[in-house]
Amino acid sequence: MPHLRIGALAARTGTNAPTIRYYEEIGLLRPADRDAGGQRAYGEQDVKRLTFIRRCREFGFSIEQVRSLVALVQDRERSCMDARNVAQEHLLAVRAKLNELKGLERSIAGFIATCDASCAGGPGPDCAILEDLARPS
Amino acid sequence: MPHLRIGALAARTGTNAPTIRYYEEIGLLRPADRDAGGQRAYGEQDVKRLTFIRRCREFGFSIEQVRSLVALVQDRERSCMDARNVAQEHLLAVRAKLNELKGLERSIAGFIATCDASCAGGPGPDCAILEDLARPS
DNA sequence: GATAGACCCTCAAGTAACTTGAGGTTCAAG
DNA sequence: CTTGAACCTCAAGTTACTTGAGGGTCTATC
Known part of the structure; x- marks a missing residue:
């Protein structure tokens, strides 16, 4: 071999x-x-x-x-339970990250929609996206 | 001030x-x-x-x-289009990551379900999760 | 004024999981 | 033998912070 x-x-x-x-x-x-x-x-x-x-x-x-x-x-x-526990822990982390990203997707898509509806290619500083991002959370 | x-x-x-x-x-x-x-x-x-x-x-x-x-x-x-483009690029990346994580969630949840159905706390090396993970992709 | 604790400073290295680059050796084909 | 590809070790780079060492400043209290 x-x-x-x-x-x-x-x-x-x-x-x-x-x-x-x-x-x-x-x-x-x-x-x-x-x-x-x-x-x-x-x-x-x-x-x-x-x-x-x-x-x-x-x-x-x-x-x-x-x-x-x-x-x-x-x-x-x-025990096989040890492998199951590692996988379960990881699954929880994946689900948490999924939820986080869903929120991000919604927010960012919303920013873009607002920009499309109201900016019409105006000057950068006036962009609705940048204004949204400037607001304290 | x-x-x-x-x-x-x-x-x-x-x-x-x-x-x-x-x-x-x-x-x-x-x-x-x-x-x-x-x-x-x-x-x-x-x-x-x-x-x-x-x-x-x-x-x-x-x-x-x-x-x-x-x-x-x-x-x-x-132009405000520059801000929109940065946001759009990021949105695409977020969506790609979301899809990837959805696939991971499904696979890992499936591993755990298989383990629950067939291992019953047997020895680690025989765990269905580890066997699944040992298979070439 | 002295003290103590909280906060500040710079500098450098650490984190996670690789990746890249420098400088040198080995291998296989022509 | 020559050449180019693949191999070797060692160290630093990537991204976005975080931590730690060693020392200075500030403020409240006594």
Whole structure:
């Protein structure tokens, strides 16, 4: 089974070499084996681990959450409830951010509608958007 | 009219002193006048400017967008269309992020539902969430 | 005047999650 | 051998702050 160099591992897992080195540095990935030339040599286990990490990141889990999920995958002493709790915590954060962004969308769309209805391309300082933004919250 | 010190300005505008110093450093706020003791002395114009900046930040405009909005407020040669365009660009970004988060919410909620239905607190490594996360995207 | 606590100052480094750049080595193809 | 692509380490940059070290100023109280 030939080993993969870092660029190939990156291509296999949808990331890039600096990010892989970063993950190794912060301990998310184990230190890689090296070939005779000192270059990193990866195997299928590394592909699986990095795939998992990238998936977690895609779903927005923080590096620290990923770290604990990775630990859970390796520990039969731990309960599945731990993974569920990490996911639940993240879901709450996603929902909070969703609500925040909905409010922002409404406000900004409202600013633009007001500008369209009343400014007609007048001077910048008189723009309804800028006037709205100048009001204390 | 008595001047405000930095803490008072921060309290008036819902921010804190290090953030104000930061804004001065990056040029969003003009360099403050100083009293005889070398401490920053702010007036009502500064309150207005910082209020505007904080409002823009509350609505999620980036520092660079805020910088251009601030420039627009001061320039009657510029058209209100410029402000509208900054807002529109930001609205598109907010909508993109909203869609992304909706997808995340659905996926993560689905993971949790699957775990609830099939894991029953089994060992971590067997958790449906972790198995889902281990699959290539 | 002395003291103490709150607030101020500058400077620099830290945060999260990467990304980029400098300077040098290895690899594989021609 | 040469060349260009990919690899290496180390350090700094990105964004928008935040924190911490070390020292100065202000104000109220005694």
